[in-house]
Amino acid sequence: METLNQIKDRIEAAVPSVRLAIEGRSLVVDREHLLEVARFLKNDAELAMDYVSNLCAVDWLPRKVKVKEGGQDVEKDLPGFLEVVYDFYSMAKKHGPLQLRCRTDGREGMLSLPSITPLFRGAEFQEREAFDLYGIRFKGHPDLRRILMWDGFKDFPMRKDYQQPDDHEWEPTPHDEVLQQAKKHWPAPSAAPVKPA
């Protein structure tokens, strides 16, 4: 398979006004051109990425990153965002993977990204899962409903700031967060019934 740089150059040649960046072993694609890039990868004779193996969302909280600026390490605030990671392989050529990433602006509320389901059926349920657990709305998805949780569910439980419903009233061996939550249910120490040893 070609190197990432070669692929990047070829995509930029084929898809006009696309914004690509290489991060680690993956290509970061802008939202508007994701579908075009995916189509190019699928139809290109050289790459023939006909198989989207893995699609998942990552929730990046706002964090500090060290960036080199003028030869110096500078700490920079990076805003949080939701990111969808695509791993493409080629079944015809038996090569891969090629990792794409696509990011949202910010991470509050419902955010949308283009859906690649019209190109790859295999993404259908995986996008639904990302929608269900992270609240990313995939534009162009034929049947975007909750898949794992029930329909009336309001939260996006895989986001890092999700608060679980409190059902810790019986916790014989609590720890950490659970301990904190369980303690709310404990009566005052004096009133605590003592289990006979």
Place this chain on the structure above:
Amino acid sequence: MYNFFDQLFVALGAWLVGLVVAAGNGVSKLCCGQPMSEAAAHNVAAGTQVVLICVTIYGVFALCFGLATWLERKMLARIQNRYGPNRVGPFGLLQFVADGVKMLTKEDIVPARADKLVHFLAPAIVLAPALLMFGFLPFGRNMAPTDLDTAVIAFFAVGAGSELALFMAGWGSRNKYSILGALRAVAQMISYEIPLVLAAVPVVMIVGSLSTSQIVAAQGTDSFLDVKGWFVWTPWGFAGFILFLIAATAESNRSPFDIPEGESEIIAGFHVEYSGFKFALFFMAEYLGMMAMAGLGVTLFLGGWHGPKLLPSWAWFMLKGFLIVCWLIWLRGTLPRLRVDQLMAFAWKAMLPFALFNIFATAVWFYLPKTTFLQSAVAWIITAALVVAAYLVISRFVSRRAGAPRVYRYAS
């Protein structure tokens, strides 16, 4: 000695009837000062006999039902390399008693939206034909409960009543699965009734009578062995027997034709909403129907109660009947289920033509001379050739639909 055991129940019955008549005479003498008139005595005797027969049949076959469930569970277990029930009573023999006690005491649930009357009546109606069918089978020498001239037809006619009951059960439950099951049951049982009856026709043709007693009598020889006359040894008889077995399996909803209750598809089919003893009645009807079918198969093709004179005649009948039941259990332990359209196609496109051809072969057999051994042999070979040829042609068509093993390639 043999005769004593052979006629044990007949004699016992006669003795009991005599006892009742004597008692009646005694009562009559006490009241009116004279014994009963001949007609009255006859009526009392006949009535007593009917009651006796009913009680015996229901008693014996209720027990047989229990034994059959036990046998089924044990046999399936052995087929599957395990023990099966063995904790209750010796060899787990009392298992069915425990099941019965539990079933009797279970809560009876009627779904809120069910058609209450139909839902209630269905289990009662399903049991009636299953029990009535036993009335037409000769269980041993001189042991036919009724001796109708049209016993075979009556048997099928009564047996057809169970379709109604199954449909009532499925419809009355108001459950989607049970409606599917009910419709499947009706379609299947009506379709298979035709090959079932047609499979019995050759026997009737040869014997020239619809009476089960006469059919059994026609298969008997006076020799000690008494197996030579069984119809199953003739080519048409054998083919008819196989046809009968298949159709009977379908008629009693047994695997591989158990699509009305197809567990893996429609949960429990028509009886999905039945609990407690109503469910037990369905269970009982299935087993009794199966045993009645086995009894008819024995009567038509396996020489009825005829057999080597080592065992009493009724024992032979029961033995053969249970062998057929075992065969059905064996099938259940082995074969997957057919799909509903394949099942119907099999009935109409394979079994029906084959049954018709078998009737033709029987006619050929009927008109071929069979006085000398050589002539019999020739007749046997000709009929066999006809039957086998028909089988080959039909199986060709069926296997084309069924598909064939394939050849696989490997990636280079």
Place this chain on the structure above:
Amino acid sequence: MIQPFTTPESGYTLIPKEGAIETQTIEVSMGPHHPSTHGVFRMDVVLDGEEVKRLKPVFGYLHRNHEQLAEKMNWLGSIPFTDRLDYFCSMSNNWAYCHAVEQLAGIKVPERAEYIRVIMAELTRLINHSCLAGFLLSDAGAWGTPLLYAFREREKILDLFESVSGARMMCNYMRFGGVRADVSDDWLACARKVVENYPRFLDELEALITGNEILLARTQQVGILPRELAINASVTGPMLRASGVDYDIRKVDRYGIYDRFDFRVPLGEVGDVYDRYYVRILEMRESVKILQQALRDIPEGPFDAGVKMRNFKVPAGDGYGRIEAPKGELGFYLVSDGGTRPYRYHVRAPSFINLTILEDMCLGHKVADVIVILGSVDIVRGEVDR
């Protein structure tokens, strides 16, 4: 409103009466409690008579938050949880996770450990495929006999697993850079015996199933999955190969030491239920070959890379590691922020994605076929819902 209509040939007008019989589709919810949905799976099926008009799978009845729990847990703690993903194949799941972590952390696995892993994974494949054949036949109505035979053989392999790892099903056996415990020579001898006897069981199973006319009628030309759709829908594993696509990650990625073994990849022609069943039978025979070679060649040496499991840290970064699990491509996408816990932990579950085209395969078939088709997809709920 029912319109009267005239037949053009005769000119005879037929006026249907009010309340005349109409056909109506019925909507049946198969599951989440249904005897043959392999756990808690639901299919909303619209039926016209017995024919399937629409089918929507409904998931989530076993959504156990595996991914979120793993993100709260240290790297080691997720290994026993991977056991519970596809609970037939705990060993392969362990391997997939360890493989992904090893890729990310750059750990080299010693040779003996690789051999042990191959042996375990292929034994798992034997369990999975033979049980699948049993379940498929159970779904087709065979009263469990093939299933019980498959479980009889499964017990033998589970005994092997238990004697080396301590548990029958949830082995929790593999560790980053190796395996948890070494296998003894006695164990290898036992394993050889089991593997030697396995083809005999396969012959028995095939005699019971493969030629059976009822099964042929039930499975051939049912639930056909065309090649192009299979690729497009990211279907993997035996299901993909039954559709005729030559894609086996053991051959493509050559992870572990699979390039050392001589085995073939069976391919189906039609892509129906029968092909999916039979490709698995053939795969089992190939697995037996791999096992024989692995058990013959296993070298002496260390069984782990000596990685410290407590406070195990993975350098920051992300990676996707995948193996050929019995059900298809099992991948783990892991993001590490350099700490003791994964920042993101995602399972690419083969059963889940293989279900994408369930509706396409079932439309136009009968209810009974739906069950068989679902059986041939080979799903395990723990993996579908995670």
Place this chain on the structure above:
Amino acid sequence: MAMDESLKSELQKAGVFVTSIEQLYNWGRKNSIWPLQFGLACCAIEMIATACARYDMARFGAEVFRPSPRQADLMIVAGTVTKKMAPQVVRLFNQMPEPKYVIAMGACAISGGPFKEGYNVLKGIDRYIPVDVHIPGCPPRPEALLHALITLQKQIEQDHLTGKRKLRAYDREQKAEWLVPAYGEHDLEPPRNPEVWKPEPQVRPEAK
């Protein structure tokens, strides 16, 4: 009112009669426990293994796995009960005819087990339905399930048709239907059925 001697002895006689019926009844139920064919997760595989050749639950007359809840006596909750599944489990339990029993098989069914901290996992099925026997283990060995079955049989032996400790099925004051939770916006509603779920003691038992 004082009871005279003859009436007492008569009652005793009746008592003897009642006891023997009771014994027969308990014997029948004990030896014919038909489980619901109902698997949730990993433990279901061990449940199947229990019914298979090596362990053979059929020996106790319990191999008749009925797919319809109407015909089952025992619900083996084998596996993780998720919040999405919990209403269905309770509904199935409601559909079973009395007398019925529940075995919570495996850690997940008892308490949510290893997955209990998940947002979609119910912390034990006993929050909604009464459980007769718990089997710890993840998954429990098939022998453990057989042991639980024997435990259940022993429990059934001690059931009473009358008196204070009479069976739920014959107690009009007992509930016949259990509350089916509804799907809420964040959690099940209600998150537990207080009539069934009575943890004792209410908090973490503190050692002295």
Place this chain on the structure above:
Amino acid sequence: MLGNGLLQGLVVTARNFIRSYFDPERLTTVQYPEERVTLPENSRSFPFLVYDGTPDNLRCVACKICEQECPPQCIYIEVERDPKTGKPVRRPRVFDIDYSVCMQCQICAEVCPFDAIKMDQVYELAGTDRFGGMLHDKAALLKSNEYYHQIRPTEADEVDARLSQSKKKVSPPIAKPAAVPPAQPVPPKTDV
């Protein structure tokens, strides 16, 4: 010919049926309450705490490593404090394992640096009491080293050797543990 495959299948089941009467390979049932499968030495069920000699002399030092590493978080430890000084003593005051949560993964036994927590082989723990019955406290968890030797001889020997070596480095070996009957009878093992 049609029916060939069916007959083949019937032959297989018939063979199994008949052979189940004399071939132990074809009748693999172990009649559980009376007979038992011989568990392999490695087989594990739930964790228990090992003590040497007397139950006071337990190996656990309440370092809480197992508590941290336990994936389902089913271990709860509180360190014992000296009643006078209030300083922590190297032993647990509370050591609870919730068997209703434990997933039998063996990680606690694996990470324990003191070989104090080991995996048991008892599986007959089904009970009717959830709230008291499934939570095992220190008293219920303590089992003697002899018991450990009984269920896993090889592993226990290795552990003993390792412990005595490390003790030699630190201090002279303490008195040999007195013969104490095992805390719980070992499940009877019958060969099948």
